[in-house]
Structures are given as structure tokens and as C-alpha cells.
Amino acid sequence: MEFQGMTRRDFIKTVGITTAMAATGTIPSALYASERKLVAYPEKAELLLLTSRPPQLETPLQYFRELVTPNEALFVRWHLANIPTSVDLDTWRLRIHGNVAKQLSLSLDNLKKFEKVGYTAVIQCAGNGRSFFDPPVFGGQWLNGAMGNCTWGGVRLKDVLKSAGIKAGSTEVFFRGLDTAVLPTTPNFMKSLPLDKAQEDDIIIAYEMNGRELPMLNGFPVRLVVPGWYASYWVKSLSDIEVSVKPSSSFWMKTAYRIPDNPCGCVEPGTVPKKSVPINRMTTRSLMINPEDGTRLNSGQAIELMGLAFSGGYSIKEVLVSVDNGMSWQPARLGKDLGRYSWIQWFYPWQPVKAGNYRILVKATNSIGESQPFDGLWNPSGYLLNKVEKYNLTVG
Amino acid sequence: MKIKLLLLAGASIVCAAVAIAAEKGSTKEGSKRSISLPAPSVFLKDGPGMDETRRYCGICHSLDYITTQQKFPKAKWQGVVNKMIKTYGAPIPDKDAKIIVDYISTNYGSGK
Numbered sequence: 156m157e158f159q160g161m162t163r164r165d166f167i168k169t170v171g172i173t174t175a176m177a178a179t180g181t182i183p184s185a186l187y188a189s190e191r192k193l194v195a196y197p198e199k200a201e202l203l204l205l206t207s208r209p210p211q212l213e214t215p216l217q218y219f220r221e222l223v224t225p226n227e228a229l230f231v232r233w234h235l236a237n238i239p240t241s242v243d244l245d246t247w248r249l250r251i252h253g254n255v256a257k258q259l260s261l262s263l264d265n266l267k268k269f270e271k272v273g274y275t276a277v278i279q280c281a282g283n284g285r286s287f288f289d290p291p292v293f294g295g296q297w298l299n300g301a302m303g304n305c306t307w308g309g310v311r312l313k314d315v316l317k318s319a320g321i322k323a324g325s326t327e328v329f330f331r332g333l334d335t336a337v338l339p340t341t342p343n344f345m346k347s348l349p350l351d352k353a354q355e356d357d358i359i360i361a362y363e364m365n366g367r368e369l370p371m372l373n374g375f376p377v378r379l380v381v382p383g384w385y386a387s388y389w390v391k392s393l394s395d396i397e398v399s400v401k402p403s404s405s406f407w408m409k410t411a412y413r414i415p416d417n418p419c420g421c422v423e424p425g426t427v428p429k430k431s432v433p434i435n436r437m438t439t440r441s442l443m444i445n446p447e448d449g450t451r452l453n454s455g456q457a458i459e460l461m462g463l464a465f466s467g468g469y470s471i472k473e474v475l476v477s478v479d480n481g482m483s484w485q486p487a488r489l490g491k492d493l494g495r496y497s498w499i500q501w502f503y504p505w506q507p508v509k510a511g512n513y514r515i516l517v518k519a520t521n522s523i524g525e526s527q528p529f530d531g532l533w534n535p536s537g538y539l540l541n542k543v544e545k546y547n548l549t550v551g
Numbered sequence: 552m553k554i555k556l557l558l559l560a561g562a563s564i565v566c567a568a569v570a571i572a573a574e575k576g577s578t579k580e581g582s583k584r585s586i587s588l589p590a591p592s593v594f595l596k597d598g599p600g601m602d603e604t605r606r607y608c609g610i611c612h613s614l615d616y617i618t619t620q621q622k623f624p625k626a627k628w629q630g631v632v633n634k635m636i637k638t639y640g641a642p643i644p645d646k647d648a649k650i651i652v653d654y655i656s657t658n659y660g661s662g663k
Contacts, residue, residue, distance in 0.1 A: 191619075197576030197586035207591035208613035227575070236611055241585035291621040293631060337611045340640020371577060371586045406638060 198370040200227040205295055209233035209334075210372060213300030219444045219463055222491065222500055223275065224303035226364050231372045232280050232301060232386070234344045234407075239333040239392045242376055249360070249377065253329070253397035256320030263362060263376055269310035269318075272359060276382035276496035277304050277465045278389060281412060281434050285537035290424050292537035299442060304465070304498045307380045308363030313354040316398065321350070327399045328353040330379055333392035346388050346412075347403040348381070357382050357496070360393060382496035383468025385434050385538075387412045408433055413536070420539045421532035428534070437467035438541035439527055441474055441501070441519035448546045457506040460487075464519035465498035473520045474501040480514040480545075481529075487517075495522075510551025518543050593618060600654025607643045607651060608635075617659055624663040625656035 193201040194212070202212035212231040218224055244263050251259040280301035282294050295301075316328070327347045336343050352358070361380045362369070369375040374391030381388040403409070414420040415428035420438075422428045441464035452458060464471045470492070475484040490500035507513060520526040531542040577586045591613035595601050608614060623631075629652050635641040636648065643651065 194589070195576070196589065199576070204615070205619055206613055206615045207589070207593070210588065238588075240588060241583060243581075243583040245582040286621070291623070293620065293623060293627060296619050296621060336639075338640050338642070340642075341611065342639075368584075371584065375584065410638070 196231065196372060198227065199231065199372060200225070202228070202230070203298070203300060205297065209236045209238050211295055212372075213297055214303060216298075216300060216442075216444055216447070218303075219442070220461070222304065222493065222498075223365060224305055226305075226367055226370050226373070229278070229303040229305060229364075229370070229373055230280065230301045232295070233334060233372075233391070235334050235336045235341065237335040237337060238372075239375075240371065242333070242371070242392070244376060247376060247394070249394060249396070251315060251319040251396045251398075254322045254325045254400050255316075255398050256322060257318075259315070259319050261315075266310060266315070266360065266362065266377065269314045271308060272311055273306060273308035273361075273363070274357070274382065274496055275304060275306045275493040276380065277302060277437070277498050278380075278386045279303075279437055279465075281385040281387050281538045282536070284540035287531065287540060287542075288533065288537045289531060290533075292535060294537050301386075304463075304493075306363075306365050307359060307361040307382075308366065309359040309361035309377065309380065311356060312358045312360055312379070312396075313356065315360060315396070316354065319398070321398055324400050325350050325398045327402050329395075329397040329399055329403055329405075330388075330390040330393060331395040331397075332374070332378075332390050333394050342406040344390075345403065345405050345407050346390055347399070347405070347408055348388065350398075383436055385412075385437055387434065412538075414538055415534050419528075419532050421534050424533040426535075434538055437465070438539045439466035439471075439519050439521050439525045440464065440541045441471075441517045441527065442544055443515060443517050443546050446548065449548075451549045452507065452551075454510050454551045455506065455508055457504065460503040460505055460515065462501050462517055463498040464501055464517075466519070466521035466525055468495055469521040469523050469525065470495045471499045471519050472522045474499075475518045475520075476501075476503045477516040477518075478505060478507070478513055481516050484516075484518070507548075507550040511549075513548045513550060515546040515548060516543055517546075591615070596658040598654060598658055600650040600657075603647045603650045604654050607641065607647060611635075611639065611641065617655055620659065622659070622661040623656075624661050625652065628652050628656045628660060 192204055194204045195201045205211040210231050214228050214230045218228040248260045283297050283301040284299050286296040329347045331345045359380045360377050362377045377393050379390045379393050412434045413431040414434045415422050416430040416432045443462040445461045464474045474487040476487045477484045487501035487503040518527050527541050527543045529543050593614040632648050632652050636643055
């Protein structure tokens with residue numbers, strides 16, 4: 156019954172974006188009617204609104220023309236409605252406790268005394284692209300904008316854990332943030348990592364994103380960064396690290412964020428896996444960003460197709476492009492390499508002379524041979540989407 | 552000398568601006584940084600059960616959690632409402648849960 160807060164400008168934007176998407180076929184028909192408007196949340200650019208409480212916002216694809224995603228444009232995804240909206244660094248502490256020799260309570264200044272490290276890494280929601288699952292699955296109906304590529308700066312988790320002194324018998328490390336559930340009956344968000352994984356060199360407690368403080372909605376003042384793994388582990392507004400003897404029994408590890416326990420992480424559509432494991436490393440993906448799906452080009456016009464490719468922590472070795480719906484494939488030129496956790500841009504010069512409809516396909520392979528399936532693999536939660544993307548361009 | 556003074560004046564204006572806003576859209580008072588979230592405004596179709604849906608589902612989340620879903624059959628929505636009660640502890644009495652499932656599947660479901 157309410158229709159507040161939608162100005163004429165908002166309305167025009169909503170219509171504009173849904174019309175453009177409907178015309179290009181980038182969103183399923185079921186989503187046309189829903190309100191996918193562009194809204195600017197605090198410290199953020201205008202992003203596509205999925206839900207408002209807790210906020211879930213996705214990045215319009217045009218931002219991915221840049222190698223590094225600006226802080227303002229990175230997607231937002233919270234699980235529970237009581238999210239931190241105010242942090243006082245005088246009183247904020249990161250607590251390290253549990254099966255450790257010495258409990259720590261670190262201020263941000265204390266934390267910054269550990270050696271600073273950093274790298275560029277893709278952050279991607281486990282359910283990115285969920286709206287493209289066929290048959291559809293329940294959950295946040297993300298398009299492909301629940302991802303980004305940012306440069307993270309912070310301190311090694313293992314250095315902090317070492318300073319606390321991990322005691323014998325520990326098996327997992329639990330991570331909790333400042334966000335809490337509305338009801339005491341709802342399990343508070345947490346994620347855990349096996350002890351060996353938690354002690355890998357590249358896992359950091361990040362206090363910088365692209366050289367600046369993190370936006371509040373992206374986890375100010377610090378968040379965990381687990382490069383190569385899905386963002387569910389990148390606990391935002393991290394405030395509590397617990398070294399545990401027993402593995403976590405939390406809903407967020409035992410029930411949520413699980414994938415079928417087999418090499419493809421998939422099952423027959425509509426079925427339930429016999430056995431599942433916690434989601435972990437990202438699958439290999441590639442997307443075309445420019446021109447946008449559905450663009451009309453002039454015959455004889457020389458253009459350069461561009462896009463991005465990434466995988467779960469292994470460099471992209473090759474991106475193949477087909478401009479004839481998969482009949483023939485040519486390698487794309489790869490752009491600047493920012494390391495194995497970053498996405499890489501690809502470029503493919505093209506000058507179509509014959510008028511008609513063209514279907515462009517893109518397929519990436521990483522350095523350990525992981526690639527993309529042609530048809531979408533399916534699992535009940537809508538995770539791991541990495542099918543070969545198909546784009547329609549019209550010439551003439 | 553004149554140029555230097557102008558530069559200094561310029562720099563102090565920049566510093567003042569930084570002290571007020573850490574990032575566009577947030578405020579900073581001393582060591583404290585804060586943002587203020589916009590209030591949710593979601594349109595729900597009128598119909599029997601809309602009030603119950605708004606009242607109970609809205610305790611924990613905005614109603615765009617319903618409106619942005621794809622069109623699912625009633626059995627799926629029944630499962631989702633059960634999950635909200637059993638897993639997330641939503642305090643929805645049985646009779647209202649039935650009303651909510653009916654409302655959502657009628658207005659936002661696949662019609663199956």
C-alpha cells in the first residue's frame with residue numbers, strides 16, 4: 156500500500172533500467188515487474204536495490220569497465236537487519252580469544268602495528284547470478300553485479316593469531332562481526348575456517364579498500380579477506396575471532412552456504428544433494444562488459460569487445476571469444492595482470508561487415524585448467540554460477 | 552608570498568571538509584563515524600493477508616525480500632515461511648502463517 160520515497164526521478168530511472176534490461180534479455184521476465192531502482196545509500200554511488208533492510212545493493216555492470224572497482228560502487232550484502240551504522244574507534248576493539256595462550260583486545264592502531272600487506276582480489280557473493288538459475292531457486296535474485304575487484308590492505312590473520320598463541324588441539328577459527336539479528340531466536344551471523352586455511356599467508360584483516368577506509372556498508376573498520384573464496388567468508392565489521400577446539404555448529408556453517416559434495420558442486424535440477432560441504436573457492440568466470448548485451452552496431456564499424464575473467468585464486472591463462480555462437484573460437488588479448496586473485500580484462504577487436512544478429516560467447520580457463528560449462532550447472536541454493544555467458548549484438 | 556597564502560587557505564578548507572565528512576554520506580565526530588540508512592519503502596499489493604504479511608515478515612526484514620523473488624509455487628512459499636519460523640525463530644502463530652502463505656502465493660507466486 157505504501158509507495159513512499161519514490162520520486163519522479165527514481166521512477167524514470169526504474170523504468171529506464173528495467174526497459175533496457177528487458178530489451179536486452181539480461182534479466183528474467185519474472186523480475187520485470189519488481190522494483191529494481193537505482194538508489195544511493197550512504198557512502199555509496201547509485202546502485203541497484205535488491206533489498207533495503209538489511210541493505211543488499213548490486214553494482215551496475217558499467218562499473219566493471221574499470222579494472223578496479225571504486226569503493227562507492229562495490230555491492231552491499233548483509234544477512235541480518237541490525238547492521239553497524241556507527242563505529243567509535245576509541246572504543247572499538249577486535250577481540251581474539253578461545254583456545255589461545257593470551258587473549259587480545261586490539262584497537263585499530265594496535266592492529267596497524269602488524270606488518271601491512273595487500274593485493275587486488277575479486278570479491279564475489281556466493282549467489283552472484285542466482286537469478287539466472289534454471290529452474291529458478293529461492294534466495295537473493297542477484298544479476299551479475301554482486302562482485303567487484305578491489306585492492307585490499309591490512310594485516311595477516313596468521314600474524315595476529317600467532318601473537319595470541321594458538322594452543323594445541325585447535326581445529327577451527329570462528330569469525331563474527333558487529334551485525335546482529337533482530338530477534339534473539341535468530342542465529343547471529345558467523346563463519347569459520349579450518350585452522351590450516353586460517354593460517355595461510357594471504358588471508359588478511361583488511362582496514363583499507365583501494366587505499367581508503369572501508370565504506371561502513373562494506374565492513375568498516377575491518378573485514379576479513381579470504382582471496383579466492385566466496386565473500387560469505389569475508390566477514391564484515393569483524394570484531395571477534397575465536398580459536399576453537401570444536402568445529403562450528405552454527406546454522407551459518409552447518410545449514411547455510413553449503414554446496415553438493417562432488418566435483419561440480421551440482422545436482423540434477425530440482426533434486427537435493429545426498430551430502431554437502433561448506434562453500435569455498437570460487438569457480439572460473441568470464442563476462443563481456445562492453446558493448447552491453449543487446450547493443451546495435453553499424454556494419455563495418457570496428458569495435459573492441461571487452462570484458463573480465465577471474466577464478467578462485469588461480470590466474471587466468473586464456474579467454475576465448477566466439478562471435479558466431481560457438482562455431483569458432485579465437486583467443487582474446489589479456490590486459491594488465493594484477494596477480495592471481497584479481498580479475499583480468501580481456502579485449503577482442505571485431506569488425507562485423509555483414510548485417511544480422513550475432514551471438515557472442517566468452518569462455519575462460521585458469522592456470523590449473525578449470526573452465527566454464529556451456530550449460531548452467533544447478534544446485535538448490537543457487538551458488539557457483541559460472542556458465543559460459545551469451546550476449547546478443549545486432550549489426551546493421 | 553601571495554600564492555603561498557592562497558595555497559594555505561585552500562588546504563585548510565580541504566581539511567575542514569574532510570573533518571566533517573569521512574566519505575560522502577557519512578558523518579565523523581572525533582573518533583566516531585556514522586551513517587544514516589534510508590527507511591525501507593516497499594509497495595505490497597492490496598489483498599487479504601497483506602496486513603499480517605507486513606506485520607510479521609517486516610519484523611526482521613523489508614518486504615522487498617518478497618517482491619524481488621521470482622514466481623514460486625505455493626509449496627515453496629510454505630517451505631520458506633516454515634524456515635522463517637523454525638530456523639530464524641519468527642514468532643508467527645500458525646493461523647497467521649497460513650494467511651501469509653496464502654497472501655504471498657496469491658499475489659507473488661506462480662499460481663500453482
